[in-house]
Amino acid sequence: MNLKELSAILGLSPTTVSRALNGYPEVSEATRRRVLAEAKRQNYHPDTRAKRLATGRAMTIGHILPVSKEHEMVNPIFADFLAGAGEVYAGAGYDLSLAVVRDEDEAEAYRDLARRGTVDGVVLHGPKLDDPRIPLLRELGLPFVVHGRSTDAEGDYNWVDVDNRRAFARAARHLLDLGHRRIALINGLADMDFALRRLFGFSDALAERSLPVEDRWTAHGEMTETYGYETVRGMLEAHDPPTAFLVASIIPALGARRAIHDMGLRIGDEVSVVIHDDALSYFRNEGTPPVYTAVRSSVRKAGRLCADLLLQSIAEPNRAPDHILLEAELSLGQSSGPAPRLFRQRKSR
Amino acid sequence: MNLKELSAILGLSPTTVSRALNGYPEVSEATRRRVLAEAKRQNYHPDTRAKRLATGRAMTIGHILPVSKEHEMVNPIFADFLAGAGEVYAGAGYDLSLAVVRDEDEAEAYRDLARRGTVDGVVLHGPKLDDPRIPLLRELGLPFVVHGRSTDAEGDYNWVDVDNRRAFARAARHLLDLGHRRIALINGLADMDFALRRLFGFSDALAERSLPVEDRWTAHGEMTETYGYETVRGMLEAHDPPTAFLVASIIPALGARRAIHDMGLRIGDEVSVVIHDDALSYFRNEGTPPVYTAVRSSVRKAGRLCADLLLQSIAEPNRAPDHILLEAELSLGQSSGPAPRLFRQRKSR
């Protein structure tokens, strides 16, 4: 059943039927109703391919899932982000096209998307400092919104980001208020923009109390469970271990927990942990109080907001870039407590 | 730059240029070379939309990401699976279209995909017992491959699955060999096909030693960290706790670990844990020996195989359905050890 057949049945021209279905005003209400009724009866659904060619719009948003070369690592927050964005796309009649690409081929992948006209816009994930993808997308003329921001990237662009600096300052202050003075930051990869902002926030809070940021207590790495385990374990085994850890995601925090237990220490008592919680659906930080003290911001919500913003800027191409800055709230959980009174002694393995 | 312009530049008809570019034989080698060279020089790339309309093929594979209603839960293995499948699609010139859909709308989503012609085939995720989506897809005439299998679903269909029954029997035997007699199964949702097979495998191994499957030691649920924590904690608090846990995924196993520690018990010593490991990229079960004793099977590899199989069956529509059964290997880790000699006493909270 295609448009031609349907209009033949109705005794109307394809023009009128098309307009009736797409809500154009130059068709009488009576005819519109008749058309809609018949379309439903015939179970007519316009062919997407033809529609796309005729309108020149792909009605599709592109997401590029970069896979890091060394570890074949997939960003664990990706699925939840997509779940949020996907909801919005579905509601607006858009499809979501996902391209899995090796890190180093990412620029070419964007070029390809723009050229082939398969997408009307893209979401840029995991921005780095001065990210080259931003000028690239601008040059390609492809509407985009960045999940995160890119320090030093010139020019304005759409973004949705958490106030990471403020969140981490808040988290660090919480630990400082509890009396901790030896605080470690278990951060993400150093070239990620969010990691820098988190470091700044951490450092802001320490500076307020005139404390220095110690290199040995600042780790950067891909946020896996193993990374959390190894760095925390390493720090705890040193002769002057931290009493608190600020961990950039719940996943390395799980490794941190394992390390702390393996060292025979108790979380929230002998060692405090505060995390950034992306509210991943399979890692709800639940309980009363929640398992982890956390600065929380739902990545799924960020997905929804990114999608909204992108669809808007596709609808109005000349709109000025917009920004959404999300606040992360601190919620107290079981994993943080007062700094131990006595300077904790090193325990053996 | 489109085909018409390109052929004008070359002084050839669009027909010939199209054939030259698509490798048809009825064009001389000299012309083909000339066309290819000019296409590259002009940076010509055919418009995907037009190509799709003209060929009637979408050159796209659909994946439906169902979001469970109650917990807004996204399957954590999804991202890694897509990373594997996506690699294959990219290599074959296919796009990947992802639809985020509420559980209850899934059937309609498949209908929609088939009707609108946006995809050439789909991958079916998370099959349940006698899954209605299988006859539906068959009726829609949409090529598909199932990641997993569906017990009782009539008729043959493409699938890629792990031998869950064998894997769980093997895992349970390992625990039995270590002397455990009180073994709990922390399984996935009861209506998932894989969960049933795992239960069968578990039960096979117990039956070999004439042990019954105890209901109180068999849990079914959505595989979150919290689920692992709560069920394991509940079982450990009972008056006759299990000495070993067989956990269906690394994620509830993290909760299990937390519960065991909260009870003041040591993993691999006082309590053994064996997991099914999907080899998620952000949860590498690493170390020497690895953290968890596990039956392992890479979900990413499954993604690649599903994609391969699907592309094959799209290429040859009349091919008989094919099946790939993956073996999960047991790898010994730190989390399992001999059953405690003395019947362990209950410890207080």
Added chain:
DNA sequence: CACGTCATTCAAAGCGCTTTGGACGCAACG
């Protein structure tokens, strides 16, 4: 009553590609 206006409808021309059904020239063949 002639005319402009408006609402409603339609024919036809795209969108950029593929593919069918020749056309043309040349070599080989009887």
Added chain:
DNA sequence: CGTTGCGTCCAAAGCGCTTTGAATGACGTG
């Protein structure tokens, strides 16, 4: 020398939709 066959190439007809420009008729107006 006419025919056949082959290698190359092309014109034109789609694919199923949207959209431009025009036609038609009804209506109100001077």
